[in-house]
Structure formats: structure tokens, C-alpha cells
Amino acid sequence: MLRATRDAFVGDGSLTERQGAVLVAGSGVMFSLTAIAHAAVEDASDFQFLTYRGLSTTAAMLALVALRRRHRPVVLTGVTAVTWVASCLLAGTSMLYILALSRTSAATTLFLLAAAPIVAALLGWVWLGERVVRSTLTAIAVTAVGVGITVGAGLEVGSAVGLALAGLIPVTVGTYSVLMRSASQVDPVVPTLIAGSVLGVGATIVALGQGGIVVSLRDAALACTSGGVALGFGLPMFNLGHRSVAAARVPLLLMTEVVLAPLWVWIWPGEVPSPATLVGGAVILGAVVWLMLGSHPDAPVAAPSSPVPLVPDDA
Template sequence: MLIALRDAFAGNGELTERQGAVVLFASGTVFSLTAISLAGVEDASDFQFLTYRGASTALAMLVLIVARRGGRPVSFAGVTRTVWLAGATLAVTSMLYILALSRTTAATTVFLLAAAPIFAAVIGWLVLRERVERSTIVAMSVTAIGVTITVGAGLDVGSVTGLLFAAGIPVTVGLYSVLMRSVSGVDPVVPALIAGSLLALGSAVVSIATDGLAVSPRDAVLACVSGGFALGVGLPLFNLGHRSVAAARVPLLLMSEVVLAPIWVWIWPGQAPSVATLIGGAIILGAVAWLVLVSHDAPDTAPSSRVPAIPLD
């Protein structure tokens, strides 16, 4: 598995559908660490946090680009308007996630995020003509049951603004999955670099106009963990893994993030999840694990090179 991941990242071959599913599951696990980072912030505003998060993500990608100069250099030859749109969509997703969590409950955000596979399936069918397999539909249904159990015992929508931010997340996640499936030949580092740079610049403008950029060392470190590690490691894995997995399945495999995030916050700073959260989380993880097992352990029958590009260029 590790050898296949190394070769695929270096441009020597493709992951199988099952390997891509495992990589996506791993990326969701890394993404889940953002919950700890945000929960530990003391004084930084949302946009201050997002500024350092975006900047550290971009810095992590630059370090990776420099590290690869001696082997297979990161190529920017395939950067089209579609790739820029994908990066911008990813930056918006990151912003919406943080803004939603700070204005409404995590349970509400998770509940709405469960709609992401539906948006990805619809957009993927309309744009890429990707058929939604029966196993994906089953996993969607089971996942929806698990999420409903998780939040049904005490759904609190919080502020209207927070609810609107959370409602936008499944749309952007679904759109990003389809955009990246369309231009999957691009180096996985590139969209992450674009997203981090745009997020840092946009958030910095808002921060300078409101609270400034000065934050405590503690908050800066937590934001950099959220960006430099959670996104810095998770995004390249995500961008690589999705190449071998149909767009409708990608958000389902990322459910590892929404299940594990409450567990990390339970460990620190001690926000114990409800019994419903644990039961629903177990159902979601079971659905995702089953989806990985039924994935094909062979090269994708519709490899990324044959997925049509979205006509934006």
C-alpha cells in the first residue's frame, strides 16, 4: 500500500479503487484534528485563525515543492481555470467549516455535511456522467441513518448565520470532488497550494480591517496545526486518493472526519460526546468500512485520464 502510494504520488502509476478509498479515509482522519485546534483557541477571531491556517497550509505545500525538486518536481503545466476554481472552492469550504463551527453546533454541521455525497453524485452525473453504483446508494442511506441518530437527540441549529454557513459546506464539498475528478491529472500539491494561498489572503484582508493579525503564540500554533498539518498532510492525500474513486463516494469516505472529530475533542479538552454520537458514529464508520471493502482491488475501470474535463478553459 505504501509503495503504491509513493509511486502514485511520484506519477508512476495509479492507485486501485480500494487503495484510493483507504487514502481518502486516512485524509479524513487527518482533517479531523482541526476540531482539537479550534476547540483550544482562546482569543483569536475566526478570520485570524483562518489567516494562519491558510498561510501554514501554503507554507507546507511550498516545503513539499522544494523537497521534491531533487526527484520529480511539482509541475504547474496543467494549471487551468478549472484547477483555480477547484482551489478557490476548497478555500471557501475551509472558511465555511470554521465559521459554521463557531456559530452553530458541531452536530448541526455534521448533519448538513451528510448531504455532500448527494450533491457530489448529482453534479458528477450531470457533468461527468458518472454512474452512481448501488453500493454507493446503500452507503449513503446507512450514513444518513447514522448521522440522524448522532444529532437527532439534541439538534440545535444555533444562529441563522451559522446554519447558512453549514448548509453551504455539502455543496462546496460535492463541487470540489467533481472539479478534481475532472482535472485529476494535476499534481495533488497544486490545488492545496492555491487553496491555502487564497484562504490566507482573503482572511488576512478581513482580519486587518477588523481585529488585526496579532494573536497569542498558543492560538497561532493551534491554527498552524490545523493548516500546516491537518490540511498540509490531508489535502495532498485527498487530492491523490480521489483520482481512483467516483465523486459520489468521496464525501462518504471523508465521514471519518466527522466521526473522529468529537472523539478527539472528548480526549482534549474533555467535551464528552453523547451516547447517540457514539452509536451514530459507529454506524457511519461501519458504512464507510463496508464501502472500502466492496471497492475494486484493481485499477479504476474508468481511469482519471478518461474522465472528461469540465469546459471552463
């Protein structure tokens, strides 16, 4: 697994469906670290946090570019308008997640995130021509049940703005998954580098307008953990792994973030999850493990090289 991932990362091989599924699920584990980092922030505003998150993500990607310079250099060839749109969506998703957490409950945000697989399935069918298999539909249903159990015991809507921001997350996640499936030739470092730069610059501009970007060393370190570590490792794993996984399955595998985020906050700073959260998380995690075990262990899955035209050529 490690050797196959290394070879695929530098362009010397491809991953099987199961290997890709493991990477995508692993990226969700990395993303879940943001919950504990954001919960521990003391004074930094949302856009100050996002500034350091974006800039540290960019720094992590530049470090990867430097490390690969001697062996398999990162190239920008193949970067198209689709790549730029997908990268901006990725930056927007990062921003929406932090802003939603500050304005509505985490339970509400996670509940709405359960719609991401449905969005990805519909867009993958229309745009890429990917048929949604029965196992994926079953996993979508099981995941929805798990999230419903998790938040049903204590759903807090919060502000209307927070609800609207959280509601956009499944749309951006699903759309990003489909766009990147149609741009499989792009190096997995590139979208993350672009997204981190867009997020860092955009958040810096807003933060400067709100009073500056100076924060405590503690808050800066937490934001950099959220960016340089959680996104710096998680996004390249995601961008590489999703190439071998059908678009509808990608957000399902990312539900590892939904399961683990409340557990990290339980460990520190000690926010005890409800029994419903633990039961629902177990149901979601079971669906993710089932998807990974049900993926083909040997044959690589070729991602579409270009979107399926919405209008047939002979129309």
C-alpha cells in the first residue's frame, strides 16, 4: 500500500479502487483534526484563523514541491480552467466550514454534510456518466441514518446565516469531487497549492480590513495545524485517492471526518458526546469500512479524462 501510494504520487503508477478508498478515508481522518484545532482557539477571529490556515497549507505544498524536485518534479502542465474552479471550490469549502462552525452547531453542519454523497452521485451521473451502483446507494442510505441518529437527539439550528453556510458545504464538496475526477491528469499537489494560496490571500485581505492578522502564538499554531498538517497531508491524499473511486463514493468515505471530529473534541477540551453521537458514528463508520472492503482490491479504476458532453454530438 505504501509503495503503491508513493509510486502513484510521483506519477509512476496507479492505485486500485481499494487503495484509493483507503486514502480518501484517511484524508477524512486528517481533516477531522480541524475540529479540535478550531475548538481550542482563544482569541483569533474566523478570518485570522483562515489566514494562517491557508498560508500554512501553501507552505506545506511548497515544501512538497521542493522535496520532489530531484526525483519527480511537480509540473503545472494540464492545469485547466476546471482545475482552477475546483481549487477555488476547495478554498471556499475550507472557509465555509470554519464560518459555519462559528455560527451554528457542529451537529447541524455534519447533518447537512450527509447530503454531499447525493450531490456527488447526481453530478457524477450527469457530468461523468458514472452509474451509481447499488452498494453506493445502500451506503448513502446507511450514512444518512447514522448522521440522523447523531444529530437527532440535539439538533440546534443556530443562526440563519450559519445554516445557509453549512448548507453550501455538501454542494461544494460534491462538485469538487466530480470536477477533480474529470481532471485526473493534474498532479495531486497542484489543486491544494492553488486552494491554499487563494484561501490565504483572500482571508488575509478580509482580516486586514477587520483589524489585522496578528494573533497569539497559540492561536497561530492551532491554525497552522489545521492547515499545514490537516490539509497539508489530507488534501494530497484525497486528490490522489479519489481518482480511483467513483464520485458518489468519495464523500461517503470522507465521513470518517464526521465520525472522528466529535471524538477528538471529547479527548480535548473535554466536550462529552451524547450516546446518540457515538451510536450514529458507529453506523457511519460501519458504512465507510463496508465501502472500503467492498472496493476491488486489484484492478485500477481509470478516472474519466474529460466530462461527458451534456448534449450528444449527433443531437
